[in-house]
Amino acid sequence: MEFWLDLTEEQNDLREWVHGFAESVIRPAAAEWDEREETPWPVLQEAAKIGLYGFEFLVNTWSDPSGLSLPLANEEMFWGDGGIGMALSGTSLAVAAIYGSGTPDQLVEWVPQCFGDAADPRVAAFCSTEPEAGSDVAAMRTRAVHDPVSDEWILTGQKAYATNGGIADVHVVTASVDPALGSRGQAAFVVPPGTRGLAGTRKLRKLGLRASHTADVFLDDVRVPGSCLLGGRDALQARLARVREGRRASGQASMRTFELTRPAVGAQALGIARAAYEYALEYAGNRVQFGRPIVDNQAIAFALADMRTEIDAARLLVWRAAWMGRNERPFTAGEGSMSKLKAGEVAVAVTGQAVQILGGAGYLRDHPVERMYRDAKIYTIFEGTSEIQRLVISRAITGRQIR
Numbered sequence: 001m002e003f004w005l006d007l008t009e010e011q012n013d014l015r016e017w018v019h020g021f022a023e024s025v026i027r028p029a030a031a032e033w034d035e036r037e038e039t040p041w042p043v044l045q046e047a048a049k050i051g052l053y054g055f056e057f058l059v060n061t062w063s064d065p066s067g068l069s070l071p072l073a074n075e076e077m078f079w080g081d082g083g084i085g086m087a088l089s090g091t092s093l094a095v096a097a098i099y100g101s102g103t104p105d106q107l108v109e110w111v112p113q114c115f116g117d118a119a120d121p122r123v124a125a126f127c128s129t130e131p132e133a134g135s136d137v138a139a140m141r142t143r144a145v146h147d148p149v150s151d152e153w154i155l156t157g158q159k160a161y162a163t164n165g166g167i168a169d170v171h172v173v174t175a176s177v178d179p180a181l182g183s184r185g186q187a188a189f190v191v192p193p194g195t196r197g198l199a200g201t202r203k204l205r206k207l208g209l210r211a212s213h214t215a216d217v218f219l220d221d222v223r224v225p226g227s228c229l230l231g232g233r234d235a236l237q238a239r240l241a242r243v244r245e246g247r248r249a250s251g252q253a254s255m256r257t258f259e260l261t262r263p264a265v266g267a268q269a270l271g272i273a274r275a276a277y278e279y280a281l282e283y284a285g286n287r288v289q290f291g292r293p294i295v296d297n298q299a300i301a302f303a304l305a306d307m308r309t310e311i312d313a314a315r316l317l318v319w320r321a322a323w324m325g326r327n328e329r330p331f332t333a334g335e336g337s338m339s340k341l342k343a344g345e346v347a348v349a350v351t352g353q354a355v356q357i358l359g360g361a362g363y364l365r366d367h368p369v370e371r372m373y374r375d376a377k378i379y380t381i382f383e384g385t386s387e388i389q390r391l392v393i394s395r396a397i398t399g400r401q402i403r
């Protein structure tokens with residue numbers, strides 16, 4: 001079998017198309033929405049109008065058998081801006097949960113509703129993290145209890161840091177159905193638009209990604225139809241029975257979602273890193289000190305060489321994991337986690353170095369590297385912190401229960 005890294009014509013076209021939107025629409029709007037700390041609905045509407053936000057876009061990118069289309073699109077979108085990029089991508093976390101745990105019928109029913117339509121785009125939220133259950137997903141306290149009379153599930157609890165929480169039409173909520181089984185006793189539920197008892201009460205004010213809405217979500221006796229249990233009741237009961245008998249069950253709902261999304265999240269970090277690197281490269285060629293452009297100093301040029309090398313290394317890990325995920329190759333060495341770990345750490349290091357190369361100018365809001373530096377930091381924290389990625393990788397390569 002041949003090996004090459006050239007992109008296909010379709011992939012190149014996709015990249016150019018998304019880049020064009022990022023350059024002409026996202027980047028010019030970035031500073032304004034960062035300051036406003038609000039979801040940029042007009043940008044979402046424009047993206048939906050041209051087919052860059054919506055069910056069809058996701059189907060097109062997911063149908064690429066190489067798995068590269070989604071990371072390619074994400075890198076360009078987040079090159080435009082991290083906050084607006086997340087406003088456009090937050091929905092896909094809920095979609096990934098439905099895709100990862102739902103039946104084909106549930107996929108068809110709920111995924112289009114997550115996005116709304118081109119004339120009236122909507123967002124969705126995936127609510128897993130809780131005040132007492134961040135990295136420790138097994139500590140989840142939100143409960144789901146089945147009411148056999150009405151065949152409804154009743155959800156009660158509190159979720160933290162939900163992207164699009166409270167402003168979403170569709171919320172996907174994870175909850176414990178059997179607390180005695182820890183993380184293996186959890187399931188994911190769709191909470192349909194307008195369901196009573198769900199409230200995104202507190203909008204959170206953040207360091208970065210400020211154009212993306214983040215909120216705590218409260219669930220007060222939220223009743224959803226039995227059909228909203230992702231995967232269905234028979235599959236859940238069979239899974240719980242396997243766990244109770246001590247047989248292996250296939251991981252918990254949140255973990256399945258995160259495994260699917262890690263390379264795509266790594267690509268987001270990569271986009272922010274590349275944007276900061278490109279800006280610093282240009283600035284270093286123009287900024288004159290001691291009678292010559294600062295780039296003529298090895299200290300600056302070597303820093304740029306390292307930034308570029310790290311970005312390219314991270315991209316190769318992202319592409320590998322995306323290809324493996326799409327082609328159902330098992331992540332035997334935690335390759336999905338490797339891609340997110342590396343890209344997140346590179347984004348933090350590269351954006352920090354970009355600020356350094358701009359000097360005082362880099363510290364000001366007049367230049368986008370200040371915002372990129374703030375936006376990048378989340379990539380060592382959400383979707384599994386860097387430490388949790390290292391835990392996944394180290395457990396995979398040693399076969400031991402590293403703590």
Ligand SMILES: Cc1cc2nc3c(=O)[nH]c(=O)nc-3n(C[C@H](O)[C@H](O)[C@H](O)COP(=O)(O)OP(=O)(O)OC[C@H]3O[C@@H](n4cnc5c(N)ncnc54)[C@H](O)[C@@H]3O)c2cc1C
Binds near residue numbers: 125383387403
């Ligand atoms: C902007 C933003 C958006 C988010 N969006 C969503 C969302 O849409 N949906 C959702 O469900 N969640 C979301 N999150 C939550 C995010 O996934 C969590 O913040 C993350 O998983 C970490 O959990 P925590 O904040 O409770 O940190 P903690 O788990 O309390 O961790 C604190 C520190 O301890 C370290 N640590 C913890 N356990 C270990 C260990 N065993 N070994 C070594 N180190 C350890 C961590 O790495 C970290 O450095 C979002 C968060 C933010 C900030």
